[in-house]
Amino acid sequence: xxxxxxxxxxxxxxxxxxxxxxxxxxxxxxxxxxxxxxxxxxxxxxxxxxxxxxxxxxxxxxxxxxxxxxxxxxxxxxxxxxxxxxxxxxxxxxxxxxx
Amino acid sequence: xxxxxxxxxxxxxxxxxxxxxxxxxxxxxxxxxxxxxxxxxxxxxxxxxxxxxxxxxxxxxxxxxxxxxxxxxxxxxxxxxxxxxxxxxxxxxxxxxxxxxxxxxxxxxxxxxxxxxxxxxxxxxxxxxxxxxxxxxxxxxxxxxxxxxxxxxxxxxxxxxxxxxxxxxxxxxxxxxxxxxxxxxxxxxxxxxxxxxxxxxxxxx
Numbered sequence: 001x002x003x004x005x006x007x008x009x010x011x012x013x014x015x016x017x018x019x020x021x022x023x024x025x026x027x028x029x030x031x032x033x034x035x036x037x038x039x040x041x042x043x044x045x046x047x048x049x050x051x052x053x054x055x056x057x058x059x060x061x062x063x064x065x066x067x068x069x070x071x072x073x074x075x076x077x078x079x080x081x082x083x084x085x086x087x088x089x090x091x092x093x094x095x096x097x098x099x
Numbered sequence: 100x101x102x103x104x105x106x107x108x109x110x111x112x113x114x115x116x117x118x119x120x121x122x123x124x125x126x127x128x129x130x131x132x133x134x135x136x137x138x139x140x141x142x143x144x145x146x147x148x149x150x151x152x153x154x155x156x157x158x159x160x161x162x163x164x165x166x167x168x169x170x171x172x173x174x175x176x177x178x179x180x181x182x183x184x185x186x187x188x189x190x191x192x193x194x195x196x197x198x199x200x201x202x203x204x205x206x207x208x209x210x211x212x213x214x215x216x217x218x219x220x221x222x223x224x225x226x227x228x229x230x231x232x233x234x235x236x237x238x239x240x241x242x243x244x245x246x247x248x249x250x251x252x253x254x255x256x257x258x259x260x261x262x263x264x265x266x267x268x269x270x271x272x273x274x275x276x277x278x279x280x281x282x283x284x285x286x287x288x289x290x291x292x293x294x295x296x297x298x299x300x301x302x303x304x
Binding site for chain 2: 009020032049050054055062079
């Protein structure tokens with residue numbers, strides 16, 4: 001298979017994730033869709049690493065995984081904190097920071 | 100043979116992604132994402148990224164998703180749902196935006212004409228994608244990035260604990276106080292200093 005088919009799959013997953021971030025209102029699901037987008041980027045990085053025979057892309061993909069894990073930890077901490085305060089878990093209702 | 104495996108993995112990954120976005124229950128979304136991650140690991144294996152695939156299954160599909168499952172179980176049955184009072188027009192625009200983004204990306208990727216992308220990739224070298232190579236690269240060329248990543252993980256773990264801990268010591272549950280978190284039992288009876296009150300510490304009666 002040519003490398004560009006992997007990139008097309010990556011683009012498709014990225015767009016599904018982007019659509020999910022835009023349409024869903026539950027912050028947990030929005031975090032899941034962010035994971036989808038990060039994974040699509042990972043797939044593109046690994047595909048480019050294969051295309052060029054360079055390990056840098058795979059290293060970068062592993063670092064993206066680390067950043068995604070941090071994002072999940074802080075995001076889920078926020079969701080738990082929101083839940084403890086009996087606030088609605090809905091991004092349309094949580095708009096106090098809006099200017 | 101690799102074409103068959105690519106097709107299976109690609110269809111599975113895209114179906115898992117679609118399920119994550121479309122399923123109503125957040126719990127099923129998480130399970131669908133686990134499915135997506137495992138098929139994505141299969142794609143990584145086809146691209147000769149063995150270590151990345153293993154890390155994907157162990158770290159992502161194992162550890163991170165367990166965290167998700169626990170939080171979904173803790174927060175409980177939320178009425179998620181795609182539709183909402185304010186959502187309908189916005190939803191159509193969002194789907195259109197995602198479709199337009201995909202069409203644009205696909206045109207750019209397929210019609211790019213970059214030679215490296217048309218073939219099966221660079222010739223295989225021994226050790227490409229193996230754990231030993233990844234480890235030696237991390238400890239030589241990418242050492243700074245490796246150390247910064249470990250620092251970032253530490254900061255994120257501390258931040259998550261501060262965000263999610265139970266605030267039983269505070270009079271008002273809405274109050275957020277880092278000083279209360281940092282106070283050890285040894286200094287529990289001490290008089291608070293001015294800086295603690297300024298920092299929003301617990302009121303002394």
